[in-house]
Amino acid sequence: MKKAVLEVENLVVQYGQISAVQGVNLTVNENELVTVIGANGAGKTSTLNAMMGLVPAASGEIRYKGESLLHMPVEKRPSMGIAFSPEGRRVFGPLSVRDNLRVGGNSLPASQVDGRIDEMVERFPILGERLQQAAGTLSGGEQQMLAIARALMISPDFLILDEPSLGLAPIVVAQVFELIAELHAEGVAILLVEQNVRKSLAIADRAYVMELGRFVREGAADELAADPSIENSYLGAA
Amino acid sequence: MDLFLQFLVSVLSLGGVYALLALGLSTVFGLLGFLNFAHGDLMTICGYGLYFMLAAGFGFVPAATLALALAALAAVLMERLAFRPLRGRNPMTLLITSFALSLALHVSFQIFISPKPKPIPVPEFLSGYFTIGEIFISRAQVIAIVVSVLSLVLLNLFVNRTRLGVALRAAAADFDVARAFGVKANQVIAIAFALSGLLAGLAALVWISQRGAVFPTMGLTPMVKALIAVIIGGLSNPRGALLGGFMLGLLEAGFLFTLPDSLVLYRDALVLLVLILFLMFRPNGLIATNPEPMR
Numbered sequence: 001m002k003k004a005v006l007e008v009e010n011l012v013v014q015y016g017q018i019s020a021v022q023g024v025n026l027t028v029n030e031n032e033l034v035t036v037i038g039a040n041g042a043g044k045t046s047t048l049n050a051m052m053g054l055v056p057a058a059s060g061e062i063r064y065k066g067e068s069l070l071h072m073p074v075e076k077r078p079s080m081g082i083a084f085s086p087e088g089r090r091v092f093g094p095l096s097v098r099d100n101l102r103v104g105g106n107s108l109p110a111s112q113v114d115g116r117i118d119e120m121v122e123r124f125p126i127l128g129e130r131l132q133q134a135a136g137t138l139s140g141g142e143q144q145m146l147a148i149a150r151a152l153m154i155s156p157d158f159l160i161l162d163e164p165s166l167g168l169a170p171i172v173v174a175q176v177f178e179l180i181a182e183l184h185a186e187g188v189a190i191l192l193v194e195q196n197v198r199k200s201l202a203i204a205d206r207a208y209v210m211e212l213g214r215f216v217r218e219g220a221a222d223e224l225a226a227d228p229s230i231e232n233s234y235l236g237a238a
Numbered sequence: 239m240d241l242f243l244q245f246l247v248s249v250l251s252l253g254g255v256y257a258l259l260a261l262g263l264s265t266v267f268g269l270l271g272f273l274n275f276a277h278g279d280l281m282t283i284c285g286y287g288l289y290f291m292l293a294a295g296f297g298f299v300p301a302a303t304l305a306l307a308l309a310a311l312a313a314v315l316m317e318r319l320a321f322r323p324l325r326g327r328n329p330m331t332l333l334i335t336s337f338a339l340s341l342a343l344h345v346s347f348q349i350f351i352s353p354k355p356k357p358i359p360v361p362e363f364l365s366g367y368f369t370i371g372e373i374f375i376s377r378a379q380v381i382a383i384v385v386s387v388l389s390l391v392l393l394n395l396f397v398n399r400t401r402l403g404v405a406l407r408a409a410a411a412d413f414d415v416a417r418a419f420g421v422k423a424n425q426v427i428a429i430a431f432a433l434s435g436l437l438a439g440l441a442a443l444v445w446i447s448q449r450g451a452v453f454p455t456m457g458l459t460p461m462v463k464a465l466i467a468v469i470i471g472g473l474s475n476p477r478g479a480l481l482g483g484f485m486l487g488l489l490e491a492g493f494l495f496t497l498p499d500s501l502v503l504y505r506d507a508l509v510l511l512v513l514i515l516f517l518m519f520r521p522n523g524l525i526a527t528n529p530e531p532m533r
Contacts (some may be wrong), residue, residue: 054414078420086418092411094475095404102401103408107420110401150419 011060038210083156093136104153141172253487254386259464262434268410278461280438285452313435347454472523
């Protein structure tokens with residue numbers, strides 16, 4: 001039996017009268033790559049934002065390594081080992097690449113930050129060439145790499161990735177998925193929210209399919225990938 | 239050449255003070271998305287602090303240091319008591335709160351201190367003139383330039399080199415994401431206010447050393463100038479505030495040096511006219527990065 005890193009029970013997220021997330025249950029185990037797939041507006045990002053504490057949960061429970069996250073301030077998460085790469089990358093545009101990484105390492109002891117930045121540069125050579133450049137001037141793919149590198153600064157136990165392939169050129173999308181698979185192989189527990197269903201199912205262990213605020217399917221990623229109904233709704237005829 | 243040097247000193251000494259004030263305004267605006275109209279009153283608080291410390295027998299330099307600390311503390315308290323309970327509300331609510339706070343402070347100064355100006359004896363090293371060759375330059379102006387340039391350099395070092403400074407800039411760029419990386423919201427907001435109080439205090443010291451008095455609405459005029467500066471330069475980024483401050487200094491000194499004596503009186507009106515033109519043609523300021531501030 002694998003140990004659960006993240007457990008979500010009956011999570012409900014509401015914006016005024018509108019329920020964006022209507023009672024979802026989700027588990028991510030140690031060393032596991034779990035993907036949540038679904039169309040735009042299905043409630044994927046709201047689910048993640050509730051986990052991060054960026055939007056309040058109306059009801060339900062979110063536990064990380066057994067500890068409830070519901071009333072935990074957002075800023076406590078990195079010191080618990082949770083890292084986040086938000087939808088739309090949201091790098092700190094006016095800050096240099098180096099400063100973005102420094103903020104990523106904000107919860108590390110100050111003496112470790114420079115060493116970690118060096119390790120990130122080794123992993124992402126393109127960032128090393130642009131350490132002094134303002135992050136807002138990077139290309140979309142470079143910004144995505146920076147967003148992930150920024151999240152990796154704390155050597156997280158659990159990584160939340162929100163639509164990392166959104167708006168990227170196909171060759172860059174392939175690089176991003178390759179990187180996620182690599183991180184998975186290194187043992188990081190990952191929750192990946194994606195619209196690129198085919199690619200995320202290909203690298204994930206398990207998957208949840210979200211529609212209109214609910215999970216309508218869940219199972220092993222390879223089984224879902226082979227399922228004709230998933231193929232028809234999400235993968236198209238191709 | 240002499241005239242040019244005097245002109246330059248005027249531009250830098252006026253602009254420096256405006257830049258200090260404008261930077262304080264934009265530091266808070268960048269983080270919380272509202273203009274703190276009580277910012278000018280932090281100058282007044284610093285002024286009264288200086289007045290009372292001097293009256294208590296402190297020397298000028300220790301009194302000024304304590305007054306600066308008082309301004310920073312007052313700014314932090316302002317946030318704690320007035321703005322924090324309203325955090326996350328519409329910026330308009332915060333703006334109106336700052337108006338109310340400013341009025342309350344004016345009235346309190348009038349009731350509890352005095353409606354009349356209190357004289358502040360300016361020490362000798364701040365008064366009088368330097369002579370460079372044939373020309374006279376007031377010491378107060380030179381000190382104004384030194385203080386503002388030094389403060390700007392230190393501020394720049396703080397926000398670029400220190401962990402807290404970088405966190406502050408990250409929070410101004412994207413508050414939620416910065417928090418997700420462990421940047422503590424209350425801490426950076428308190429630091430932003432402390433910085434704005436410190437900058438207002440420095441501006442107050444320079445302002446007072448040229449005028450020698452403090453009174454309840456002392457902060458009003460410089461506050462309006464700072465507002466003009468941030469509108470010219472661009473509200474949401476420090477570089478714009480800096481540029482706006484010095485541009486305003488250039489405008490004022492320009493009018494002062496070029497207008498005939500009979501028209502110098504209308505200097506402020508002309509500055510406001512230029513402001514109207516800015517609002518018509520560059521409503522986002524000279525440097526319009528305009529990132530959506532996080533609330």
